[in-house]
Amino acid sequence: MQFFDRSGGVMNLQIKQRINKLQDAIDRWLSPGNDHLREAIDRSVKEGFFSFPDIKYQIQALKKSIKRGELIRWAEQANHTEWISEKKKVLCLHAGNLPLVGVQDILAVALSGHHYIGKISRKDPYLPQTLLNSLKNDGLISGRWSVELPDLKGERADALLFSGSVHSVDDLLEKLSELDIADNKTPQLMRTAHFSIACIEDNSSETMHHLADAVFRYGGKGCRSVAMVVAPFSLNSSKCEFTDYVESFWLKNPQHEKPSGSLYYRYAYNKAAGIEQAWLDDFLIEETEHEPTEPFILHWVQGDRNKAAELANKYRQRLQTVYVTDPSAKIENAPVEPELMRDAQNPPIWWKPDGQDPLKWLIELK
Known part of the structure; x- marks a missing residue:
């Protein structure tokens, strides 16, 4: 079977084989019998x-999203049809606000086939390392990683x-320079979006259910x-009803x-201000x-799609997406x-x- 990218090119056999091997490794990593992940x-x-x-929610989400066909689609969208000619050392500074948030990187x-260097977050020190160990054992990643940057x-x-706060970038680069790891001239893909906006147009059970999950999953700490x-x-006309959905969500997901x-x-x-x-x-x-700058707060705005567009443009520097x-x-x-x-x-x-597509960015590194 041949795979074609969006421009009609044939995907390199080595990439197809790597996708197959990567999928097998992911399946074993996410299997119920993986004692290392369970521990x-x-x-x-x-x-x-x-x-x-x-x-549990994140593990189940990854099981659904990381499929062979989805990996092929990712490679196609990134135009990853030829194997990279020169391996680069790629430093991944992983966030820890959500469990396994750095899996995509x-x-x-x-x-991509590049060489991996990883700074694992102290807020999620165990879970990512089980994936990295599995990939390294299967020859799919070469490199080092640690919870301690030094x-x-x-x-x-x-x-x-x-991925993280824009306010920490300068201090981070200074620390990396001191440790002779990277500096201002190192090519950087910085993701600093902080929150997302939902534009709803009804208060149906399905809409309220999805809204509660989008707001309260992970305590609202993700950029999505x-x-x-x-x-x-x-808000006044719907807060009692919406609160019922929130309480139902919290019963299952404290x-x-x-x-x-x-x-x-x-x-x-x-x-006191009458808000x-x-x-x-x-x-x-x-x-x-x-x-939105403070955690644990949902801002409710009465309006339509035009209002959603206005707010999205107003806060675009910190916005991830509009739902x-x-x-x-x-x-x-x-x-x-x-979305x-x-x-x-x-x-x-x-x-x-x-x-930004991190895979496309990596395969286009010069």
């Missing part, structure tokens, strides 16, 4: 890094993949998590991390158009293409964080 899950839960429901390096001193990366919703109705006491002070301020809101003890929903409920819906003049809200927390393996 990493147990440690992550016992040591308080993540809740079991959140890890790891697979991008493995699929352990990678002198590696001298040729490229850098980073909804921090602002635009709806044709006010919120792992609790907010600081400052969240209650914000609630008290809103109450419509819903206090959920560990989360606050408020009817404001303020830029809709109708596959045919268009958000005219929005800075990003809309379906039902896929907010389980994107395809080939999705583009901040509009």
Whole structure:
């Protein structure tokens, strides 16, 4: 069987074989019989890094998204039809806000054929290493990784993949330079988006169910998590109903991390200022158009698709995407293409964080 890229080129046999081998390795890694992954899950839960429901959800999402056909599609979209002629050292600085949030970057390096160097987050120290060990044992990744950045001193990366806060970039590059790992001249793919917007147009059971999952999964800590919703109705008219969906979600998925006491002070301020809101003890929903900058807050805005486009453009520097409920819906003049809200927390393996395909970026490295 031959595989063709989008421009009609035939995919290199070596790439096809690598995809097949990568899929086999992923299947073994995600299998119920993988004791190393099971132990990493147990440690992550016992040591308080993540809740079991959140890890289980992520594992199930990866099982659905990492399929041979999806890996082929990813390679096609990235125009990965020829094997790279020169291996580069790629440093991946992994975030730890969600369990296994760095899987896409790891697979991008493995699929590209480059050499991997990894800084594993202290907030997710065990889970990613089970994948890396599996890929290394199968000859799909070569390199080093550590939870401690000084352990990678002198590696001298040729490229850098980073996901995190834009405010930490300068300090990070300074530290990398001190350790002779990378500097300002090192090619960098920085993903710094912080939140997403949902544009809903009804309050059906399906819509409210997907909205609750998009907002409250992982405590709202992901860049794909909804921090602002635009709806044709006010918060006051729907907060009792929506709260029922939230409580139902929390019964099955208790919120792992609790907010600081400052969240209650914000609630008290809103109450004094006459701002419509819903206090959920560990989360606050408020009817404001303020830029989402604080965790555990959902901003509710009454409006339509035009309003969603206006807000998306206003906050585009920190925006990941805009979600809709109708596959045919268009958000005219929005800075990003809309995605379906039902896929907010389980994107395809080939999705583009901040509009950038990490695999395409890696295979085009010079």
